[in-house]
Amino acid sequence: MDIETIADLGAGLRDKRFSSEEITTDLLGHIEKQAGLNSFITVTADEALSQARAADQRLASGDAGPLTGIPLAHKDIFCTAGIRTSCGSRMLDNFIPPYNATVISRLAEAGAVSLGKTNMDEFAMGSSNENSYYGPALNPWDHSRVPGGSSGGSAVAVSAGLVPGSTGTDTGGSIRQPAALCGISGLKPTYGRVSRLGMIAFASSLDQGGPLARTAEDCAILLSAMAGFDAADSTSAERDSEDFTAQLNADLSGLRIGIPAEYFGEGLDPQIASIVQEAIKDYESRGATLVDISLPHSELSVAAYYVIAPAEASTNLSRFDGVRYGHRCDNPQDLLDLYTRTREEGFGAEVKRRILVGTYALSAGYYDAYYRKAQQIRRLIKQDFVQAFEQVDVIMGPTTPHTAWKLGEKSDDPVAMYLEDIFTLSVNLAGLPAMSIPAGFSEGLPVGLQLIGNYFAESKLLNVAHQFQQHTDWHRQQPASSEG
């Protein structure tokens, strides 16, 4: 079957060519058939069918929006009332939230149907999905390879045609990197655009929710429903949501594209470099101007990120103590034993490492050398971008230095894994919006083009991405495993 987009499915639903119940049933069947991809942690078939029937009534009454009746899947980091939300961790394997994340309730109000919760690296810490307590999701293009992470299950589900769109979160590249490795589109919005309420916190000054889908247009449809000020999130940007589809067809002539020298240096797979350069030349041939820019502090982004993110994680994850919810060890001898053994058993190796690194960076005597220093470098990284955006409208480069690697290839070497995020981390440190869109294939594996925009310029980013997708079909390619 041909994988359809949210835009196409929405039109079909509103024209009564099929019902939401029909497509929901169909996709639930695909999910079951493709269970080997391990893209879902929890499938909520009964809830999905009842939401689909409700959506069909709404469609029948003419009260339907662009997402009414559209099946989606949510990263298992978003709290869903009454539905287990594990965050990929043994710590929350038994956690049934008493409330919905704002992202979940907004999409539900828009009439979207949730088919379930997708696989992810534990507490969103990872770039391969191998840190999931439930085992890794598999890359649909080659089942022996990783899908990327941490929103790996969400990317796999879209890539394999199990859902037309999904939600993810991006703290250091966790939407863009799996989107690139699985050959789909993904958008990390400006920090504060999408509410963090009910999105289990990893690094609060970096975390941002966003959509994954086949096309930029579908990302725009999803973001329009997900974004907007939320008084219940203390860092929510005081901006209303927008119709992010409104500017998709704006003319790109005169567009100034910044090409950062630092994104094409050592360590980048030469095939990815040439595919990305070709995509950029395509923009140039359609009237864009290329501007050489420099982001001189970007090579420090890995170092600064791996202080700031673990420091914030060690603080956020202190709440998992075996007292109020989640895992508790058996027969605790005393309170200290309850805490330390619960956390030993509940957290996986990478999460424990980051808690330890963060605790170290924040501990007495080290704070200035690590956390304060990293926050200063963070400002230098932001200033590089601010200066660049005085000359350009959008910055382009590769999303990742390599295509999807083999399962197990880097799982023993945390530093090698961290370096895979070299092109995405600085965007989170600066708080900017960015996308990854499919730009070609290298030895049968998808390659992502990264587009970085100025603060709150998501409409421009989506416009630039959509125009590329009007005359390329990389985003329409589908892995063999999605057929049948």
Add this chain to the structure above:
Amino acid sequence: MSVEQAEIEKIAHLARVRIAESEIADVTQRISGILDLVDQMQAVDTSGVEPMANPLDATARLRADEVTETNQREAFQAIAPETEAGLYLVPKVIE
């Protein structure tokens, strides 16, 4: 910069994470590798640079001091490992 095993043990205690005796050497080695990576920062002169805690340099919003939530103790405690009479139970702290 490498870190001593004893230091990792101290940090693990502060973080309330037990690390098995058999794993401590391995954990120490990997964390040393991560700290070596982040030590690149020390080569950069950041004197006079204001640390950045929030990418938009935003500060926390204030709100009126009004009761907005309702009591949902039963719903919240329904997912707790152990409760009694509306209280969370933990091992005895004072003998």
